[in-house]
Amino acid sequence: MTTLEITGGEVLRPDTTVERADVLVDQDAGTILEIGSDLGGTADETLDATDSLVTPGFVNGHTHVAMALLRGYADDKPLEAWLREDIWPAEGAMTPEDIRAGAELGILEMIKGGTTAFADMYFEVPEIVAAVEKSGVRAVLGHGIVTVGKDDAAAREDAAESLAVAEEFDGAADGRISTVFAPHSLTTVDSTYLEEFVPKARDAGVPVHYHANETEDEVAPIVDEHGVRPLEYAAEHGLLESEDFVAHGVHVDDREIELLAEAGTSVIHCPASNMKLASGMAPVQRLLDAGVTVGLGTDGAASNNDLSMLDEARDAAMLGKLAASDASAVAAGSVVEMLTAGSADALGLESGRIEPGAPADFAVIDLEKPHLVPAHDLVSHLAYAAQAGDVRHTICDGAVLMSDREVLTIDEPRVIERARERAAALSDRLEE
Numbered sequence: 162m163t164t165l166e167i168t169g170g171e172v173l174r175p176d177t178t179v180e181r182a183d184v185l186v187d188q189d190a191g192t193i194l195e196i197g198s199d200l201g202g203t204a205d206e207t208l209d210a211t212d213s214l215v216t217p218g219f220v221n222g223h224t225h226v227a228m229a230l231l232r233g234y235a236d237d238k239p240l241e242a243w244l245r246e247d248i249w250p251a252e253g254a255m256t257p258e259d260i261r262a263g264a265e266l267g268i269l270e271m272i273k274g275g276t277t278a279f280a281d282m283y284f285e286v287p288e289i290v291a292a293v294e295k296s297g298v299r300a301v302l303g304h305g306i307v308t309v310g311k312d313d314a315a316a317r318e319d320a321a322e323s324l325a326v327a328e329e330f331d332g333a334a335d336g337r338i339s340t341v342f343a344p345h346s347l348t349t350v351d352s353t354y355l356e357e358f359v360p361k362a363r364d365a366g367v368p369v370h371y372h373a374n375e376t377e378d379e380v381a382p383i384v385d386e387h388g389v390r391p392l393e394y395a396a397e398h399g400l401l402e403s404e405d406f407v408a409h410g411v412h413v414d415d416r417e418i419e420l421l422a423e424a425g426t427s428v429i430h431c432p433a434s435n436m437k438l439a440s441g442m443a444p445v446q447r448l449l450d451a452g453v454t455v456g457l458g459t460d461g462a463a464s465n466n467d468l469s470m471l472d473e474a475r476d477a478a479m480l481g482k483l484a485a486s487d488a489s490a491v492a493a494g495s496v497v498e499m500l501t502a503g504s505a506d507a508l509g510l511e512s513g514r515i516e517p518g519a520p521a522d523f524a525v526i527d528l529e530k531p532h533l534v535p536a537h538d539l540v541s542h543l544a545y546a547a548q549a550g551d552v553r554h555t556i557c558d559g560a561v562l563m564s565d566r567e568v569l570t571i572d573e574p575r576v577i578e579r580a581r582e583r584a585a586a587l588s589d590r591l592e593e
């Protein structure tokens with residue numbers, strides 16, 4: 162057995178207490194062996210965590226990682242116009258190589274910010290698989306289906322690809338990849354295709370991930386056309402199972418919150434994207450009070466515009482209070498829970514908690530920073546004050562992905578250079 166010891170840090174435990182401890186990891190199994198003091202100091206590899214906070218690796222519950230290539234490409238528009246006028250045409254011009262370059266850039270940024278797992282919905286999924294394999298992170302990948310504006314053959318092909326991709330890549334990257342069936346949203350995929358393909362996904366044991374109740378404009382057409390709220394419509398189409406997770410859930414009424422809680426379907430809250438696209442304020446405290454599992458996601462870098470989960474945590478706290486008109490809503494402990502175990506549970510991952518037997522996924526945060534002094538409450542610091550650039554080490558599946566801010570699995574300058582070149586060539590093509 163090869164072991165790794167993370168020494169001398171303050172360790173965040175699953176009950177959101179913090180204790181001074183060392184953490185011993187079985188690198189072959191990729192799991193945590195022990196948490197305690199004086200663990201022997203005989204590990205094969207040691208990582209210093211003095212003056213640092215050892216937390217579970219952050220889990221980005223909803224993103225489109227390759228959209229890192231479209232960061233800053235189109236801003237300051239509402240969802241519908243932004244997607245139709247700018248983003249979808251740009252995506253139509255993206256090549257597999259662009260997707261690979263964007264995915265590597267996004268993953269690099271996530272590793273540098275302490276994120277060890279993410280859920281993704283995009284196209285050219287084999288390219289994203291390759292980037293995940295190489296970089297060492299975990300991912301829950303899905304091929305996003307859009308059927309509006311397509312003829313029947315093209316729509317069915319897109320849906321079939323989502324299912325095929327989910328079946329092909331489940332368990333890839335030494336088990337670090339799992340998969341979902343990914344209809345883009347309840348308004349961009351016609352009900353015919355949900356009726357045909359969702360049962361097939363169930364038969365294959367594949368969970369479903371989709372955007373829901375993101376904007377008012379997305380709710381109204383479903384109510385008009387089907388006479389029910391979107392999540393009632395989702396339930397009628399077999400899309401509310403306990404392994405499923407929906408992105409956003411901004412405009413949900415009491416009945417829909419109850420449906421989510423009863424079904425055990427999780428919600429991934431994306432506060433920065435919801436603010437930037439002026440989509441609205443998700444009722445996060447009400448979801449939590451109802452017993453819904455809530456995780457956090459950045460959404461794509463084109464609507465955020467970064468992939469920092471620490472930014473997302475702070476945004477979730479701020480927006481959650483504003484939405485509830487209550488400063489005690491979405492408190493630091495709840496935010497830290499969403500950032501780690503909440504997102505992990507939503508995605509069906511066992512990570513998100515530092516305990517024996519759990520996956521060895523960590524972010525180690527340097528506390529020797531002016532904005533992290535004094536240390537009255539490290540959970541508060543994690544929710545409100547820590548930043549991506551404070552992350553010293555990132556560990557996933559027992560492997561050190563970043564040590565003292567040096568990324569070990571992918572070549573940082575090369576990834577940045579390639580993304581720059583690819584993005585420039587893409588915008589040249591779009592201007593022609």
Ligand SMILES: N[C@@H](CCSC[C@H]1O[C@@H](n2cnc3c(=O)[nH]cnc32)[C@H](O)[C@@H]1O)C(=O)O
Nearest residue numbers: 225248282283284305306307345372460461
């Ligand atoms: N196969 C589809 C691609 C769907 S991937 C998922 C899509 O979600 C889009 N997306 C990104 N952010 C958001 C958001 O906030 N709400 C809804 N869709 C988004 C993203 O641009 C991407 O096109 C096709 O043929 O177009």
Ligand SMILES: [Zn+2]
Nearest residue numbers: 372408460461
């Ligand atoms: Zn999204």
